[in-house]
Amino acid sequence: xxxxxxxxxxxxxxxxxxxxxxxxxxxxxxxxxxxxxxxxxxxxxxxxxxxxxxxxxxxxxxxxxxxxxxxxxxxxxxxxxxxxxxxxxxxxxxxxxxxxxxxxxxxxxx
Amino acid sequence: xxxxxxxxxxxxxxxxxxxxxxxxxxxxxxxxxxxxxxxxxxxxxxxxxxxxxxxxxxxxxxxxxxxxxxxxxxxxxxxxxxxxxxxxxxxxxxxxxxxxxxxxxxxxxxxxxx
Numbered sequence: 001x002x003x004x005x006x007x008x009x010x011x012x013x014x015x016x017x018x019x020x021x022x023x024x025x026x027x028x029x030x031x032x033x034x035x036x037x038x039x040x041x042x043x044x045x046x047x048x049x050x051x052x053x054x055x056x057x058x059x060x061x062x063x064x065x066x067x068x069x070x071x072x073x074x075x076x077x078x079x080x081x082x083x084x085x086x087x088x089x090x091x092x093x094x095x096x097x098x099x100x101x102x103x104x105x106x107x108x109x110x
Numbered sequence: 111x112x113x114x115x116x117x118x119x120x121x122x123x124x125x126x127x128x129x130x131x132x133x134x135x136x137x138x139x140x141x142x143x144x145x146x147x148x149x150x151x152x153x154x155x156x157x158x159x160x161x162x163x164x165x166x167x168x169x170x171x172x173x174x175x176x177x178x179x180x181x182x183x184x185x186x187x188x189x190x191x192x193x194x195x196x197x198x199x200x201x202x203x204x205x206x207x208x209x210x211x212x213x214x215x216x217x218x219x220x221x222x223x224x
Binding site for chain 1: 114143145151152153154155158166200212213214215216217218
């Protein structure tokens with residue numbers, strides 16, 4: 001199976017930068033996803049990394065190191081609306097269906 | 111275009127009963143996946159259907175089952191409900207479930223078992 005670890009909770013200040021780490025142990029890696037989920041809402045797709053390196057998309061960036069089994073999601077210029085749960089997920093084996101970590105609850109305060 | 115639609119949004123059942131949840135994917139999406147979300151375990155994969163066939167299955171007991179119809183709509187059924195089945199059940203669709211990456215989630219069906 002897969003083992004995906006990410007911090008349970010993080011806090012940050014509006015306007016700051018925060019990095020949410022995710023480590024995984026798996027075989028047959030097919031890609032790593034990040035999803036955002038606001039309380040009471042559906043998860044929404046943020047990023048997909050299958051090759052090593054940094055992918056930038058506006059205020060959000062995602063990094064992957066396959067050899068280290070490590071990824072991070074970087075959020076810049078934090079806004080109050082960024083308070084949400086951030087889910088790291090890994091697809092493995094012959095399937096592209098992701099297995100999710102338990103999520104990191106990010107609280108942004110003024 | 112319309113998103114993923116799940117019904118019902120909320121339901122309350124008692125132990126031993128059974129429940130059927132429905133999911134209508136985004137038009138043109140052929141892959142439908144089901145997840146169970148609880149505070150303690152997070153999002154756990156139940157199963158995935160593609161072209162009316164179960165293509166992937168998670169580690170849930172046989173009480174959890176599903177199916178997909180020719181129009182890609184999907185249902186999941188839980189029989190002999192237990193208290194631990196109380197959770198948010200999320201359905202997600204994608205074009206083909208391949209490395210396009212993105213799953214589109216519905217708002218979920220929140221099941222409470224008393």
